[in-house]
Every structure is written in structure tokens, then in C-alpha cells.
Amino acid sequence: MSNYHKPEAKIVQELKDIANKIRIHSITSTQAAKSGHPTSCSSIAEILSVLFFNTMRYKVSAPKDPSSDRFVLSKGHACPALYAAWAEAGLFPVADLQNLRKIDSDLEGHPTPRLNFIDVGTGSLGQGLAIAGGMAYVGKNYDKANYRVYCLVGDGESAEGSIWESVHFSSYYKLDNLCVILDVNRLGQSEETSLGHDVEIYRKRLEAFGMHAIVVDGHDIEELVKAFHTAATTKGKPTAIVAKTFKGKNFPKIENMDNWHGKPLGDNSEKIIQHLKSLIKNQGPLQIHPQKPLKDDAPLVDITHIKLSSPPAYNIGDSVATRVAYGTALVKIAQNNPRVIALDGDMKNSTYSENLKKYDSSRYIECFIAEQSLVGTAIGAACRDRTVPFVSTFATFMTRAFDQIRMGAISQTNVNFVGSHCGVSIGEDGPSQMGLEDLALFRSIPGSTIFYPGDAVATERAIELAANTKGITFTRVNRPTTPVIYKNDQVFTVGKAFVVKKSDKDQVVLIGAGVTLVEAITASDELAKLGIGARVIDPFTVKPIDKETIVNNIKEVGGRAVVVEDHYYEGGLGEAVLSTTALERDIIIKHIAVAKVPHSGPPNVLLDLYGLSAKHIVAAAQEILKL
């Protein structure tokens, strides 16, 4: 360990003082809010004091500065302490801390990027480390800058498997610019954690998972200063600082006691604050300040106006799986912008994200079979607009990371998801591999945009649009091939549906997407033979759904529509369509979808067995025409 200088006693005392000030702020702000987690703040007070006033190199006045060290508070419920650290550092007035959890203050109950010093939302436990890993990966491999990433994880949340996925990810990719601090305060919400204060077990596990692990007394300033220095000078692997701490440290009669999770101190506050004040030696202005910022070594990045390097090049009628078109489009936008990256969970040869790996292996991040890590890493990579990540796997395996995706919306992330192998049309692999709830998942994400492209041309444009769309996007692509139906110069817009087949004599509208669009077109042809005009609509985006086109066309044909989707009945395209007509009289809609757990079998047999084939659409149209 080179160049380590023990801090002077004066500095140590000042850092101790700051820790106790953080404790006082945590007590008074949660007391004012009448809710919050002061004891969870208390265990990390020294860690934050050392990080913010001794270790981290950052611009207090510019928290989003791309060259600064980053900090992620994975145990988000301890945010009053984090808010206090930033206030003490000088970002905003200490008095503002008293607005904690108020409706007109962004000092919320758990941190969100509504605050300029928060990169990502936390509060669902076990998610911060994957994000920090994504940030560190970008720092090391793309920005090639000197900033380091610190992530504070609670011992309770280290029970989440996602934490171990992330530890593995960061050691596998040798992220020596990442330092995780594990706050082993022994107590969970409702009882002692399963490992209590056994810091040696944590050390063993972290070492076995490939990290350099250092056990420290988490309330000892000098041990912390030294450990962070060791971390910064450890090469080839990330460092974990296992900090033995006490929940409610320095809160007499509360420290290390059960039943104090998530509770303001109430009548105990005043006495405890007096005690904390008695521990503070320097009553005047701070004598120390945060470290000088790093030099501006992170490059300028422009992720706007991303375009396909060349337009789609298909012939009408070509048979192309939209998942294949995704791989093609991914490379085209990567050719256009160096910050387009792809991440996958060992499905790259099925999702065609491998195309980017083949084109430029440095821009493909293999996350192996660990979807939570996959998504968290992407959120970390996307934050502060450093990259444009595309995350692909089977659509149904997105469910494995629903909580991360949900939190991604709170994090204001711009990650793009691509789910292949949707619906019964995947065939013989059976229900465990079929995405039949992915639209329900992504529709429920606030601000999301959902593309369900009707062919390869639409897919390429969907991916181009996704790259430029704020918020979470999801593109649903098919396993089987479907015919190309759009011209290469067709213009696509978010929220704009297409009428792909129409006549003056239409009596019913058929709405399908992906494989069911193909079936709807076939059904329309069949119905024509029976003398029934059936207009076909391709929604292109399921969210936002093109209410105007859908409602107007249904009205034009006399108020009847059939919606068919390769998805369960709930939460998908059908209900999206129903939402467009909720306030319309004289419109009736027949919805066809998958009603039960499907069986293995050939794709076409399954489409028929579960009622999605042209035959069933014809029957549904005939039925609705009688109503």
C-alpha cells in the first residue's frame, strides 16, 4: 500500500464531529417528518463523513460532473444521513434538511434523481451495487477516466441474491474502480439479520466471490480512511469494506437494540441530541473540506440524434424474424454512435445481440444468466447519459428483473429493453420460455414506450426510435419469421398506428401485432372471400397506443373490432385498445388472447390451439358482426 499517511488527530476529530452532526440531522429531520430511519442513518455516519470529507473527489457545486467520484446509497432508507452529508458539504442549506419527506421538497423518503446529487433511485433493497457496477464498468472501459464509484450496501439487503450477482459481475470484470462498503449493523427491520455481526462470514463470502475484502470497525475514522486508501490502490479487483457497525450508534439506550427500525426517536430525541452535541469538539465552522475534485478527464458524450447507419433493406414478402432485424438495427445504430452498447444474459445467439459483439466486442457486455445484474448494470451504464444501453433476453425473463425495471422508472433511466421469444409462437420449448406477461409488465412502468413492430422494417425503425426515446423502452420481437410488409422508406413514429389493409366496405377492424398481425391479415383475406370487409390495424406502439387511429377506424366500420394478441388476456394489447375506447359509445370489441398456461408444440399448432390463428379471428369477426 503506497503513500498512505495516517490522518492528523485534528482531522480525525473533525471527521468524528461531522459524523455526529450527520446523526443529529438524521434525528431532527425524521422527527420533523414524523417518519424515517434515524437508527439506520446512525450506523453509517462515520462512513459518510470519511467518504464525503476525506476520500471522494468531487465538485460540491456540480454533483452531476462527469469526472467526479460517484456514490450510490443502496440502502436508500438511510437517505437522511446522505442528505445531511451533502448539506454539510455545502450543496444546500442545512436548514433545508427539515423539509424531509414533505410534499414540496425533493428530499423524499428514499432518494430519487429529482435531487441533483442522486444518480439513481434506491429504496428497493439490493439494487444499488449492480448500478454502481454499471457505472464503474463505464468509467473503466468507456470513459477511461479516473473517477471511482462507491456503493454503500446494508447487511440486511445483502441477503438479496442480486447483491451476489453484482459482486460476481464486478470481480469478473476486474472493476478495481469500484468500492463497496457493507454496513454490518446486525439488525434488520423485524429481527436480527441471519448473519448478525459475523463479519468474518461476510469477508469469506466476498473473497470467494472475487473481491478484495477488508474488515473494519465502521465507527473508527482511522480504520475507514486507511481502508478507502487501500481500496483505491488495489488493482485488478474491486474492494469490499466490511464495516462492523451499530444501528443507532451513539443513541444511548437505542444503540444496537431491537424494535427501532424505521422509527423517529420521539421523546428520546432531545436527550440523545444533547449527548451527540457533547461528543462534538469543534463547535465552529468546519475546519476541513471535501478533497479537491479530479481533473476533468471524462470525455464529452453526445447520445442525441442517433440514426440507423443505413436504411432497412428488405423486399416486401421476405421472411425475416424481427429478432434478427433487431440484431441488424443494433449494429446500424452502433455504427452511428459510439456510445450505443448492448447487454445480454447469455442469450445473445438467440436475441441476435451477438451481432454487436461481432461488430465491436468492446461494446457488448455479457452479464451471464443473472437478469437482475443485467438490468441493474444497464441502469448504471445509462445514468448521467453516458451510454445508450440495449438490454436483451427472452421477453419472459424480463420478469426476473421487474423490480429493477420498476425502480428504473424512478431512476429516470433511459434503458432500452428488447424481449424476444414472446408468446406461444415460440413453440416446443414450452410455457416456461414463452413471454406472455411482458406487455403487462412494461405497460405498468410509468413513462414507458412499448414497440411491437410488425415486420423487420418496423423493427429497425423501432430500435432507432428507442435509442432516441427518453424513459424506459421495450421492443417485443418474435422468434419465428414473418413476412416483410412495409417498404424500406416507410416512416414510423411513436404512437402512430398503421392501417395495413382497408376497403370502403369494411365492417370490422382487426388489430394484431407481431405474429397475430400476420394472422389478422390472413383472416382479413379469408373474410373477404366471405364478402366481409375487415380492416387491419398494426398499432406499432402498444404504449402510447394510437387512440385516434384506432377509435376513428372502428367508428368508420360501424363500431366493431377484434383484437388478437400472443399474450395472456390481462395487461397487454387488448386492454390497451379497450382503454382507448372506454369513453366511446357504440363500440364493441372482441378480445382474443391466451387464457391458460400453454403446452409445448409446434408454433402453428399452438397458435391454433390457443385461439390466435386466422381461423379464430375469422370466427370472432363473424360473431361480433351478429352483435
Added chain:
Amino acid sequence: MSNYHKPEAKIVQELKDIANKIRIHSITSTQAAKSGHPTSCSSIAEILSVLFFNTMRYKVSAPKDPSSDRFVLSKGHACPALYAAWAEAGLFPVADLQNLRKIDSDLEGHPTPRLNFIDVGTGSLGQGLAIAGGMAYVGKNYDKANYRVYCLVGDGESAEGSIWESVHFSSYYKLDNLCVILDVNRLGQSEETSLGHDVEIYRKRLEAFGMHAIVVDGHDIEELVKAFHTAATTKGKPTAIVAKTFKGKNFPKIENMDNWHGKPLGDNSEKIIQHLKSLIKNQGPLQIHPQKPLKDDAPLVDITHIKLSSPPAYNIGDSVATRVAYGTALVKIAQNNPRVIALDGDMKNSTYSENLKKYDSSRYIECFIAEQSLVGTAIGAACRDRTVPFVSTFATFMTRAFDQIRMGAISQTNVNFVGSHCGVSIGEDGPSQMGLEDLALFRSIPGSTIFYPGDAVATERAIELAANTKGITFTRVNRPTTPVIYKNDQVFTVGKAFVVKKSDKDQVVLIGAGVTLVEAITASDELAKLGIGARVIDPFTVKPIDKETIVNNIKEVGGRAVVVEDHYYEGGLGEAVLSTTALERDIIIKHIAVAKVPHSGPPNVLLDLYGLSAKHIVAAAQEILKL
């Protein structure tokens, strides 16, 4: 290690022969299906041979026998090998294996309990061990029987954090009746796994996580026989057998090669089968048979007709949070049936599942902050009808286990979920803690039943009904108190809504649930003052939704309704209601829900800010009356 006898050479050879027969069946069945994973089967052939013909004690003719050893194939894609093992053991004709993946055969692409020898569905990776842990927990603590639980996990899927949650769970609870076999065949789907053939790292990790770990050559019969014996005689901790294997073992030119995941062998088949046949010494009928079954020591269990031990006991107008009523009901049904159990993820003092722990600590399983383990354990505990598990945590954290819940439907599980802290009405903790997508999640689960009880009385009856309902149930309960509105003797039925307020002059129907039912009732009172009759409906179950009551009442008032829910717009109560009226003309519905990521703040302020309060319902009713 006591009483270990090395198997005779003849037995070893026979076990080798069976392994190679399993290989041949895996090749021919996937060849017939034109899809599947023969190389993934090959790596586990000796493991299955030894388990099914030397180690496990089970009744071939009665695979669901409650006293038999259990086997869970976590790497479900290798099921052709498992099917072959059961066929060789004599459960069904070997010739049937050729029906793999056919529409009229339940030998599906991944295993499901449509087969009588499969307890739970697998195929989404990393889930089998949590389930096996749940089965082992029940065997040890409730059945107190001698059966052992074996779980075969792939090395690729061991990248899933869920695996490590489960390893920790099983070591924490000292499940020495559990044995996990890790098939380290080095190769994932699209490239080498992150740890390749480094069995020592796996050993270290498993030991650090509390298991007894044994490294073996996974193709060496004697090593496997010995390791399983060691596992069976190891007390106080579960055993992990780390088996170094080769993908495509004994498939010349394919063994240990890339690019052979999930592919039948095609033109290579015949030569390889000839090679495998040449390795088989005994060409006649099997000389060995599975072990004798264990004695019938698992008790008879009856989980039918579960009732509240005493009826609800509230007064109309009492303020009771429905989460509190959940805790009360849980104890009441536990008093009625000894197999009712509860599991929680360190939220028991918020969800009130701690009531059961206080009543009978043996029937509460603390799963700590690891929701995937929580859900998987419950699915394991529920399978073969051994227990009636209730799983509780914050509604939004159910998203963490969506994939497990999804697979639970494929597993035909009867687990009951209870989600508290739903919607913006939780208040200051902010969006990360608010369940706003839980209805979308559970509605998309095939066969699910969703209770959204309107008060404490309804909650107690919902829990009673849930305990007796097949399939997955979800009960959504509130954090804040709401008034008791039902009499204690009110009868509740799945799929039966209540008209809680009505008059002859009603012009509009208001539909709300939980906190928004309260708001809807208030709105109806306010509208009455304005001379507008507003009928109020409490759906009680969101799925199935009471189409008849909803449609008839809306028609009665003239075709207008307002639906209001503390949930995002997509996939929840509103769209459930829209689905009931899709084929009805002359009905218009105004839907009010949460449109964006909410902020922290007081519950009532948030209900108002996000448009869910009585004031907004009144305005919506007035607006719709003009349409």
C-alpha cells in the same frame, strides 16, 4: 462416514450402462422432436443414473408418494435425460420418449407437473433450489419424515442470485436432508460460463455460504455413489456435490465444444449412438433396480375446508387497516388447520404476518430480505399439498419474484400471496415502497385469484377463501386504516361484487377498492348533495371480476361508470372493469388511476395530488354525466 460400501464392479458397470442409455434416449428423442438440449442431458447422465438406480429411495409406480425422496431438475432444459431415467426405472414405456415435445404428450420441452413424476415446473433458471429448500424444510420440520430432497443445478444458472439466496436459506436452516448437485459442464448457451471448469471456486463459494461441499468427477460412478452417501450422513448442514462434467460427454467431436447448446445432433446422431452402444456392456434387461422405498413415515395431511376459527368481530365504522385484519385472519385459519404456515421477507411487523409467529413460531418461516427465496420456498412448501403457505411482503416487492410467481402458475402451485403497502396511500416513504403495479402482475398470472378486500371483515373472509382456493391467490391490503363497512356475518364469494350504496335515482356507478372504495363512498355522499345519485360497487375480487354485477348495475344507471384505483393505469382494476364491458354498447367508463411516478408526502395529500380523492371522483362523475 459410516457404513459406506464401495459398489461392486458389476453395479458400477450397470450404472454406467444406464447413463449411456439415458444419453441415447436424449439423442433420439430430441432428434424426433427436432429441438431440445441433448448435450445438456449428456453431462448429467451419470448423476441421474446413480440417483435413480442407487441413491434415491422411492416408489417407481407412485411418484407422488409423500414419503419418497424428491428430485428437482433445476436445469429444466435437460429434461429428456430425466424423462429417460424415469422410463428406464419403469414408470412408463421407453418408447414414449419419442413423443418428446409433441402436442399430445406431456413430455414437454421443459418439465411441468402435467407429468405425475414432476412436482414443480422448471425452465426459468435458478429457481429449483429454492423450491427444493422449501420441500426439505417441510420434510424436516413439518413432516418430520426421512425423505431426502435432491436438486440438480446447472453451472450456468448458478450465476442467478436466487441460487445463492437458496444456498444461504438451506444452510441457515440446517437442511441436512437437502443435497444439491452442481453440474459444472463449463458451457453456457452462448459462450463459456464465467467460471468455466474452476470447480474449486464453486467449492469455496458454497462453503462460504454454509454448505458442505464435495468436488467429484461427475462422470465417475464410484465418486458419485460415495458423495451421495457422504451427503446422506452429513448432519447439520446441506451438502453440495460439485460435479465436474462435460457438455456432450461421450458425444465424439461434440463433447466440450462450443455452439452445441440446445441443438439436436442431426446427421451426427447415428454415429454417436453407435459409439454409445459400444460403451454399454449389458445388452439385456437391467440387472439393478432402484433402491427399496422408504417406509411410509410422512403423515397424512388434510388441507381442505379451512375455516376461520372464529368469525370476524368488528363494529361498523371501526378504523382498521386491512393489513392488520390479515394478521388476525392468518392466526384464525392457523388455529383451524395445522398446515397453515406463513413466510415473510423481514417485513412481518409491517405485514402482520408476525401474528402467526407469535401464535406458533414453528409455523412462521423467516426468509429475510430475499423475495425470490421467499417465493420459491413457499412453492416448495406447498407442493404435493403438504402445506398452505401465505407469503407476505410489501405489494411492490412481489415484483422481485415475478418470475418465480409466473413459474408458480406452471407449477400448479397453490401459494397465497398477501401484499401490503399498496399505492400512494402509504405516504411519506415514497415511490420505491408503493405497490402500483402489483395488480398488473398478479392479473397476468393464469388461473390467479385476486382479492382486494374493502374492509377488515372482507379481509378475514378473503384470507379464509384464499386458503381454500386452488391456484395462486393475491390479497391486496392497505397500510392506512379504513372504516369497517361490512357486518360480521356478511357472506363473501370469489367473483361476487357488492353494491355498497345504491338508490333508485342513480345516474352513475362508482367502482373503487381499498382506500379508493372509501373515497368513492365519500364521493357518492357529496354527489348526493348535488342531487346526483351515484351507486358504489366494491368488486371484492379483481380476478375473477364480477362481470354480471358490474355490467347490470352500469346498465341500470344509464351506462356510465367511474373506476378509481390506487395503482398505475395499466393492468389493474380499471382495465379489469373495461374487459367486462368490452362487448357492451352504450357503456362509457371514466378511469382514474396514478399516471406517473409519485412523490413522498402525506397519504391524503397524495390521494388528492394524484387524482384519487373523493373530490376528483365527484368531478369525474360530473364530467361523464355530460357525455
